[in-house]
Amino acid sequence: MLAGAGALAEALAARLRDAGWDVRDEADDVDLVVWLADDPGQDWDSAAGALREALLLAGRTRAVLDRAAETGRAGFVAVTRLDGVLGYSGVDPASAVTGGLPGLVKTLAAEAPGLFCRAVDLHPELSDEQCAAALLAELHDADTALHQVGYDAERVRRTVVAGPDSEPDPELPGCAPRPAPGPDDLLVVSGGGRGVTAACAIGLARRWRTGLLLLGRTPLDDEPEWARDVAEPRLKAAIAAHLRDSGGTPTPRDVEPVYRTLVAQREIRGTLAEIRAAGARVDYLAVDVADADAVAAALSEHRDRITGVVHGAGALSDRLVADKTAADVDAVFAPKLAGLRSILDAVDRDRLRHVLLFSSVAGFFGNRGQADYAMANESLNRLACTLARQLPDAAVASINWGPWAGGMVTPELQRMFRERGVEPIPLDAGVRTAVDHFAADRPVPVVSVVSG
Template sequence: IELAGRTPWPGEPDDLPADPAAMRAVLAGRGGSVAEIERRVRTVLAQREIGRTIDEVRAAGGDPAYRSLDVRDPDAVRHLVKELRGRIDGVVFAAGVLDDKLMADKDERSFRTVFETKADGARTLLAALAEAGAEPGFVTFFGSIAAVLGNRGQTDYAAANDALEPLAASWPGRAVTVHWGPWAPAADHSGMVSPELAREYERREIGLLDADEGVAALLRELAYGTDRAVLYTASLW
């Protein structure tokens, strides 16, 4: 199982507490700007989650590896696909970044960062697979309910996820875009929402997908589905 993402790996050893708030307090005591502290917290949390994921895959009998790359870099993506060599059984593309703002407050750079990471990244990956002559049994793009129903402050993110559908339709093999609703946290994984966002969803009576149910739904879709795009959610907006 080959994992890839922007987070640097392996991470540097750290003596920071597990709780993000406590982590911020420790880093603040060491100096640095608020932005620098937040970047460090996000990186450490992401690296710890990568480590837990790798351990879980190994415990289940898999042989995982992680590579750090930016999916917007065509050369890096092509290099990754070529390095894999041999059969590629399946591909799950879940790259994405958020920079939620109303369109009136958003500049072009912000829009491009959000849109290109998902839309251009997916296009680059498909091109690399085709160039390498790979024929995966399935290609799955992780989209968002925002592409289907919209979401305030996420025009760029909605557009990026919507752009995945024609890409899936262009792939000659089995390809599906799954537009997910928000996932609930599970065990040591934070899900797709922060605690603050989870409280906001609760206030708006928006349900969160159970992680086990989400995984089961995806496996059923890959095994039996024929649609190029589907929506899975615990509730509508």
């Protein structure tokens, strides 16, 4: 099954037919599904939509391919034409988003180990015939453990490996070192009111005393009188009593959202208090980072003073590829991808000196149930390379975090990483890594796996 149109699709279809394949555009009774990504132009939304459609196609065809794999080789192949090095050279932003496709392929390989799964990136200067020949060769590769390859303009075949920081890939754009931030800097920190990103914001305040704008979705209202001074273990009982006093008949379903909001607001107030105690300026702005207009309005009065971005916002919606819905994917993509675009569009990019993106080794390895999360984080890695090209006066990095010993890390995720020899990161060690990064001379914008 070929999903895609254009000259490459025609050339590949012809090659496959010559090799004895039956090529069709439907998923019934197929051994191979090939997704050919279109050029998104300059449109991030189109690129994110293409990622979503690729994931949903993989979900629809998973059962068919599993059946085919019982009697022979069956597989899912995703094809892009970015730069021949999987988008790491610093392509345009929409193409960088499309570079998240390997996250899907690696996750599908983890969920369906009987399938041949591969992402192939082909340099745009290669002819359609050269691309078709390369793809046919990939389909017959005996190394089924390899999940991502690229062919550059000279048809040199490349892949991605985890290597030491002392040996950066020369294909990645470099980042000139920048002076560490100080009290005159103002950093926007998305997802910064709570969780591990908030802990990193506190660390930044203590180390560098930078001004901070924390963005989060939780509205920071004054705590109601009936909840004040009520310890968290007794808070649910106090909520139920308040609802009864108001004439209701509360159920656990009624109590839980009120409880979560109050606890979240307390955590945000605690974050703000610790930052101020460190002697740094801080404001909390309640805004959905995926809402570009709202972000622009919230940051407008600060725009001329913003010198850095720390993008830590994220969300999970864990399901196997075969069970993913468009709503699941959009919920995960929104804070990671639309959120970053909203922030970058709302600031004066010429003033940026520091950009730090929080990615994940879930994207590097793939992870069961997290195809959309892996794709979004892989896109962040490519976007870091793009921003390093576009912002020569900024130090840009995307940190592929291992599992934190707190935050958005499920027991299954911790187990998966431990099987790969990656231990959860103690909170203080992770904070120290993020804070130290602002003073480090980083030669490339994508930082290797961080583990405890």
